[in-house]
Amino acid sequence: MDGEAKLPMRSDCPVNFTVEILGDKWSLVLMRDILFWGKHTYGELLNRDERISTNILAARLEYLERQGLIQREPDPKDKRKDRFRATERGIELIPIIVEMVAWAAKHEGWHALGPKGSPGQMSLIRRAVNTKNKYPTIEKFKEKVRKGGYIFEDFA
Amino acid sequence: MDGEAKLPMRSDCPVNFTVEILGDKWSLVLMRDILFWGKHTYGELLNRDERISTNILAARLEYLERQGLIQREPDPKDKRKDRFRATERGIELIPIIVEMVAWAAKHEGWHALGPKGSPGQMSLIRRAVNTKNKYPTIEKFKEKVRKGGYIFEDFA
DNA sequence: ACAAGATACTTGTATAATGCAAGTGAGATA
DNA sequence: TATCTCACTTGCATTATACAAGTATCTTGT
Numbered sequence: 001m002d003g004e005a006k007l008p009m010r011s012d013c014p015v016n017f018t019v020e021i022l023g024d025k026w027s028l029v030l031m032r033d034i035l036f037w038g039k040h041t042y043g044e045l046l047n048r049d050e051r052i053s054t055n056i057l058a059a060r061l062e063y064l065e066r067q068g069l070i071q072r073e074p075d076p077k078d079k080r081k082d083r084f085r086a087t088e089r090g091i092e093l094i095p096i097i098v099e100m101v102a103w104a105a106k107h108e109g110w111h112a113l114g115p116k117g118s119p120g121q122m123s124l125i126r127r128a129v130n131t132k133n134k135y136p137t138i139e140k141f142k143e144k145v146r147k148g149g150y151i152f153e154d155f156a
Numbered sequence: 157m158d159g160e161a162k163l164p165m166r167s168d169c170p171v172n173f174t175v176e177i178l179g180d181k182w183s184l185v186l187m188r189d190i191l192f193w194g195k196h197t198y199g200e201l202l203n204r205d206e207r208i209s210t211n212i213l214a215a216r217l218e219y220l221e222r223q224g225l226i227q228r229e230p231d232p233k234d235k236r237k238d239r240f241r242a243t244e245r246g247i248e249l250i251p252i253i254v255e256m257v258a259w260a261a262k263h264e265g266w267h268a269l270g271p272k273g274s275p276g277q278m279s280l281i282r283r284a285v286n287t288k289n290k291y292p293t294i295e296k297f298k299e300k301v302r303k304g305g306y307i308f309e310d311f312a
Numbered sequence: 313a314c315a316a317g318a319t320a321c322t323t324g325t326a327t328a329a330t331g332c333a334a335g336t337g338a339g340a341t342a
Numbered sequence: 343t344a345t346c347t348c349a350c351t352t353g354c355a356t357t358a359t360a361c362a363a364g365t366a367t368c369t370t371g372t
Contacts, residue, residue, distance in 0.1 A: 011205035012269040014260030014281065015188045015253055022256075023181045025359075032171045042320055049167035053360055058321060080319050080368045089263055096255040097171055100178075103252055104170035107245055113168040125170065135287055181330075198349055209331055214350060236339050236348050 021067055022093075026052060026060045028100070031069060031086065031093050035141075036124075038150030040083045041075065069093070091145050095138050102128045120155020177223055178249075182208060182216045184256070187225065187242065187249050191297075192280075194306030196239045197231065225249070247301050251294050258284045276311020 009020055022028055029050055033039040039048070046057055061084060064070045069090035075081035086093075104110040105125045117125065127137045141151045165176055178184055185206055189195040195204065202213055217240060220226045225246035231237035242249075260266040261281045273281070283293045297307045 009269060010207065012266075012273070013185075013188070013205065013277075014257045014266055014273075015192075016185055016206055017260040017266045017269070018256035019181060019184050023179060023184065025175060025179050028175050028179065029169075029172055032169070036171075043318085046320090049169065050172055051166065053362095054321070055323085055361090056359060059358095078319085078369075082320085092259055092262055096252065096259055099252045099255050100174035101170045103248055104173040106248055110168075110170055110173045113165060113173070117168070117170075121169075131291060135290070199347090202349090209333095210350065211332090211352085212330060215329095234340075234348085238349085 018096075022096075026056060027064060027069075028093070028097060030057075030060055030064065031090060032097055034070065034084060034086050034150070035091065035094060035097070035145055036151040038153060040085060041081050042084075043081075045084075064090075085148075086145060088146075091142050094141050094145070094151075098124075098128045098134070098138055098141075101125055102134075105129050118152075118155065120152045123155060124151065174252075178252075182212060183220060183225075184249070184253060186213075186216055186220065187246060188253055190226065190240060190242050190306070191247065191250060191253070191301055192307040194309060196241060197237050199237075201240075220246075241304075242301060244302075247298050250297050250301070250307075254280075254284045254290070254294055254297075257281055261285050274308075274311065276308045279311060280307070 010016055030045060030052075033045055033048060039045050042057065042061070045061075046052060046054065052060075061070070061072070065072055065084075067089075068087055070084045071087050072082045072084055075083050101124065106129065127133060144151060144153065166172055186201060186208075189201055189204060195201050198213065198217070201217075202208060202210065208216075217226070217228070221228055221240075224243055226240045227243050228238045228240055231239050257280065262285065283289060300307060300309065
């Protein structure tokens with residue numbers, strides 16, 4: 001997680017490309033927090049269920065910014081804080097995240113964790129698994145985030 | 157990568173669930189090899205562009221089997237070999253992988269690696285990025301693998 | 313104005329995941 | 343039956359992640 005070069009990828013395959021950027025334990029979870037739950041500050045991202053460590057969060061935020069998935073800007077109301085918002089490249093991760101939700105929802109192991117999802121979460125899951133309105137739903141999600149909102153805004 | 161328990165997940169979120177299972181540098185790349193390229197033996201999986209190490213491959217294959225994504229069976233023609241085939245749970249990863257292809261294809265960094273893709277690979281990419289026929293294409297992919305084939309069969 | 317708390321970090325150290333190189337034993341091949 | 347192929351294992355180096363404690367800057371309440 002230092003000043004590594006971007007290019008020496010293991011191959012030219014697009015699957016490998018995406019895995020090399022996002023294939024870790026935190027990147028997509030943090031993008032979920034920003035895109036779906038509207039968590040935009042260090043403190044908000046820190047106090048989530050997964051309990052990321054402070055040093056890992058700082059390193060990951062710098063990494064995601066370097067990868068062009070988020071942008072950092074000072075909070076106008078509190079000079080201690082920065083706000084992290086998704087770039088267009090980050091917003092385009094929504095389809096991947098939705099398919100991950102659909103995959104989890106289809107398989108037993110996740111349900112065994114208990115039906116602790118909020119109504120908003122469950123509502124998304126139903127739409128994500130339902131092929132009929134999956135793609136229009138995803139487009140609405142992207143549009144909402146582009147306008148400065150977040151996906152679970154209406155259920156929060 | 158030892159005999160770890162499955163359940164103590166960091167949260168009950170379906171995104172986190174999927175990330176905890178697939179969020180590493182190799183799982184999805186290996187599933188790509190099996191599902192898209194029809195690579196089914198240790199040796200075939202070892203000799204791919206990404207150059208996985210022998211010990212990592214052995215550990216990952218055991219892991220993917222333990223996660224119920226692949227199934228191991230002896231090769232009928234060569235007693236030294238096993239064959240690894242995707243389970244239904246593994247086949248259901250295809251939509252995630254396709255969205256990862258679409259994401260890479262949309263963004264500059266991947267194209268900078270050079271247009272080294274085979275015609276078959278490029279053909280998939282075009283269809284994966286095109287929302288119109290994405291869903292039926294993905295369903296055909298799944299059906300093909302369920303019948304014992306692999307996605308790039310016809311272009312190989 | 314000032315003390316106390318909040319916020320976003322850093323630092324130090326431990327464990328886990330990944331990477332590399334060199335073996336090894338069972339089974340196929342000539 | 344000698345050699346080669348194949349699927350590994352072992353040992354060690356490096357990188358990523360985890361945990362606990364500390365620190366500098368800014369805000370808040372009095």
